[in-house]
Amino acid sequence: MKIAVSGKGGAGKSTVSAQLVRCFTLHETPVFAVDADPDANLGLVLGLDPDQVGNLRPLIELQEIIEEKNFGGGTFVDLNPNVDDVLENYTLRDGSLRFLKMGAIKQGGSACYCKENSFLNAVLTTMLLDRDEAVVLDMSAGIEHLTRGTARGIKLMLVVVEPTRAGLSTALNVDRLSKDLDIEQVLFVGNKIRSEEDRAYLESSLPPERFAGMIAFSEQVLERARRGEPLVSSKDDLLPGLEKIYDSICRR
Numbered sequence: 001m002k003i004a005v006s007g008k009g010g011a012g013k014s015t016v017s018a019q020l021v022r023c024f025t026l027h028e029t030p031v032f033a034v035d036a037d038p039d040a041n042l043g044l045v046l047g048l049d050p051d052q053v054g055n056l057r058p059l060i061e062l063q064e065i066i067e068e069k070n071f072g073g074g075t076f077v078d079l080n081p082n083v084d085d086v087l088e089n090y091t092l093r094d095g096s097l098r099f100l101k102m103g104a105i106k107q108g109g110s111a112c113y114c115k116e117n118s119f120l121n122a123v124l125t126t127m128l129l130d131r132d133e134a135v136v137l138d139m140s141a142g143i144e145h146l147t148r149g150t151a152r153g154i155k156l157m158l159v160v161v162e163p164t165r166a167g168l169s170t171a172l173n174v175d176r177l178s179k180d181l182d183i184e185q186v187l188f189v190g191n192k193i194r195s196e197e198d199r200a201y202l203e204s205s206l207p208p209e210r211f212a213g214m215i216a217f218s219e220q221v222l223e224r225a226r227r228g229e230p231l232v233s234s235k236d237d238l239l240p241g242l243e244k245i246y247d248s249i250c251r252r
């Protein structure tokens with residue numbers, strides 16, 4: 001299953017991504033957890049070792065590999081270079097999980113970052129289209145790492161949405177961007193639901209059949225975030241509603 005998770009800043013993308021990744025690992029399913037948000041914190045939410053997460057180099061900074069594989073430059077350009085070694089050497093492992101950081105896409109200015117961007121593209125293409133492992137991409141609302149090519153590999157875009165006007169507006173925007181990229185399926189996940197009013201607000205603002213599920217506001221999640229503790233250590237730590245979302249995703 002290849003899933004991307006997006007939504008407004010602070011909506012709960014990393015929380016939902018981490019919980020889904022843990023659903024996969026609790027079932028011992030091999031999964032790539034990809035921090036594709038430039039302001040990255042998925043590794044910590046997953047409960048990986050903070051030093052190891054800090055020392056892991058984002059792909060965009062692997063200059064020597066980018067040069068060696070001759071991405072997008074030089075006379076002999078390999079359009080589809082093998083990057084399995086990158087997935088081997090620049091990922092953190094924890095059981096059936098492999099964690100990696102993309103780093104911020106480099107844009108504009110006077111410099112051309114074609115090489116860096118084609119390298120990220122090749123790694124994403126490999127994970128999404130060539131490899132069998134599940135993938136969970138924790139993205140920003142901009143979904144800027146995806147191109148039309150890599151988007152073909154995304155089976156499901158999950159848009160995390162809080163019951164606020166601003167959250168809705170971003171969710172609709174991501175929905176539009178995803179459709180422009182021809183992503184097969186876009187579903188919403190309501191998050192931080194505190195009341196029936198919250199639920200009704202979302203269901204009256206977005207098509208109810210397009211919700212993968214709703215997640216209640218949880219004091220426990222917030223408390224763990226305050227203490228910097230991992231979210232999921234065992235099955236009991238999964239948020240109510242999460243397993244239902246996971247099951248419905250896996251059935252699709």
Ligand SMILES: Nc1ncnc2c1ncn2[C@@H]1O[C@H](COP(=O)(O)OP(=O)(O)OP(=O)(O)O)[C@@H](O)[C@H]1O
Nearest residue numbers: 009010011012013014015192216217218221222225
């Ligand atoms: N269901 C929930 N109940 C309570 N708190 C939650 C819930 N979901 C997320 N949070 C809290 O909300 C904050 C933002 O969540 P998270 O980091 O997952 O969002 P994000 O969309 O990844 O944010 P960013 O845009 O900064 O990457 C965190 O402190 C998190 O613990």
Ligand SMILES: [Mg+2]
Nearest residue numbers: 013014037041
């Ligand atoms: Mg995040």
